[in-house]
Amino acid sequence: xxxQNVIEQVMSTTAPHVGEGAVADYIPGLANVDPKQFGFAxxxxxxxxxxxxxxxxPFAIESISKVFALALVLxxxxxxxxxxxxxxxxxxxxxxxxxxEVEMGIPRNPYINPGAIVVADQLLQxxxxxxxxxxxxxxxxxxxxxxxxxxxxxxxxxRSGERxxxxxxxxASFGNMxxxxxxxxxxxxxxxxxxxxxxxxxxxxxLIARHGLRADxxxxxxxxDARHITALMTTCxxxxxxxxxxxxxxxxxxxxxxxxLLAVVPGTCAVAAWGPGLDSKGNxxxxxxxxxxxxxxxxxxVF
Ligand code: GLU
Numbered sequence: 329x330x331x332q333n334v335i336e337q338v339m340s341t342t343a344p345h346v347g348e349g350a351v352a353d354y355i356p357g358l359a360n361v362d363p364k365q366f367g368f369a370x371x372x373x374x375x376x377x378x379x380x381x382x383x384x385x386p387f388a389i390e391s392i393s394k395v396f397a398l399a400l401v402l403x404x405x406x407x408x409x410x411x412x413x414x415x416x417x418x419x420x421x422x423x424x425x426x427x428x429e430v431e432m433g434i435p436r437n438p439y440i441n442p443g444a445i446v447v448a449d450q451l452l453q454x455x456x457x458x459x460x461x462x463x464x465x466x467x468x469x470x471x472x473x474x475x476x477x478x479x480x481x482x483x484x485x486x487r488s489g490e491r492x493x494x495x496x497x498x499x500a501s502f503g504n505m506x507x508x509x510x511x512x513x514x515x516x517x518x519x520x521x522x523x524x525x526x527x528x529x530x531x532x533x534x535l536i537a538r539h540g541l542r543a544d545x546x547x548x549x550x551x552x553d554a555r556h557i558t559a560l561m562t563t564c565x566x567x568x569x570x571x572x573x574x575x576x577x578x579x580x581x582x583x584x585x586x587x588x589l590l591a592v593v594p595g596t597c598a599v600a601a602w603g604p605g606l607d608s609k610g611n612x613x614x615x616x617x618x619x620x621x622x623x624x625x626x627x628x629x630v631f
Contacts, residue, residue, distance in 0.1 A: 331376070332378060333625075334370070334625045335368060335370065335380045336380075337621055342617050345614050347363050347605065348603075348613045348614065349605025349607055349612065349614070350363075350606055351587070351605060351606065355481070355484050355488055356487070357481040358484070358586060358604075361586075361604045363603075363604045365381075365382040365385060365602070366381045366601075366602065366603045366618075367381040367383040367526035367527075367600075368383070368622075369383050369526040369601075370622075371530035371537075371599075372597045373538050373595060373596060377531065382526070383525060384526075386478075387526075388478060388481045388521055388523065389522040389523075389529070390520045391441075391582065391585065392583070392584040392586075392590050393462065393520055393522060394443075395533075395536065395557060395561065395590065396462055396466065397438075397447045397451055397519060398557055399536070399540075401447055401450050402549060402553040403548045405550075408450070409438075412446050412450065413434065413447065414435065414436050415437055415438075415560060415563075417564050417571075418436040418440050418564065418567075418568065420440075421567060422567045423491045425491070425494060425495060428442050428495055428499070433501065433503070434502070435499070436564070437564040438560065439565055440564070441495060442496070442499060445512060448516040449516075450506065451515075452511070452515050453506045459477065465535075465548075466524070466532055468542065469532040469534070470524070475524065476522070477521045477523070481523075482521035486514070486517050489517060492516065493509075493513060496509045496513050497509055520584075526601070529600035529602075530597075530598050533590045533598025535554075536558060537596065537598045539551045539555070554594075558580035562580045562581070566581055566589075566609070567611065568609055569607075569611055574631070577616075578628075578629030579599075579619070579629060580594075583612060583615070587603050587604035587605065588602045589602070589615035589616070593628045596628065599622055601618040601619055602615065603615050
């Protein structure tokens with residue numbers, strides 16, 4: 329595969345759309361990000377990295393962290409998680425409360441906010457420090473020894489997190505929280521606030537593309553757990569647009585409201601796109617166009 333040529337096609341398809349969409353202003357720390365930025369990176373399982381655009385600008389990982397949090401819990405062979413969260417697409421927005429009430433505090437999947445709060449709560453219980461567990465994983469997989477939480481974003485999430493707080497307390501009322509709610513939320517908000525670049529995100533995504541093998545060659549995840557993670561990315565990774573992503577892109581994808589998208593081609597490569605402007609479902613407008621162009625140019629699809 330001529331990845332350099334693929335990147336050029338992606339960039340020329342995406343260029344006319346840079347700046348489209350609206351930044352996530354419900355988190356004040358994200359509202360100030362310049363929407364006229366775009367980066368794209370491909371990291372292959374053979375160790376090559378191809379990049380273009382604003383690939384070295386750090387952004388908030390947001391919900392893409394949910395993939396790594398789930399990986400850390402599954403790596404501990406902790407099947408208790410699956411009594412606390414299901415594996416079905418939600419079909420509703422990532423911060424919906426109604427479904428959670430009707431379904432008695434058991435979130436539909438680990439990639440919508442209540443599901444991710446449960447995963448963070450479980451990881452906190454399992455490790456004593458969910459943020460530290462993720463920090464050390466991301467530092468090792470990206471090769472960036474100073475990768476850190478952006479404290480301004482974390483503080484901003486904490487202050488503006490009323491809906492997340494409502495979901496966590498609702499789950500606690502159904503007995504589905506193991507730690508004090510505010511403590512679990514603090515870990516969840518900080519996990520969402522890791523500052524990462526597009527190139528780093530693609531490298532971190534290789535953990536999944538390599539079927540659970542870490543950058544140093546050791547195994548974090550059983551091969552079947554890596555498969556489970558990609559299955560959930562495909563069915564639940566882009567909120568209530570997962571059906572459209574499967575139709576258009578045909579790859580496991582996880583998005584975040586910081587404008588990042590991580591796609592995985594199992595056994596081959598991980599792809600990161602970043603454009604801060606979001607569509608009405610909370611997915612990056614330019615990221616979606618870029619992944620679509622990537623899928624067209626490569627013919628890669630799990631279908
Ligand atoms: N920290 C964000 C929130 O909890 C994550 C949402 C997202 O990226 O989808 O609202």
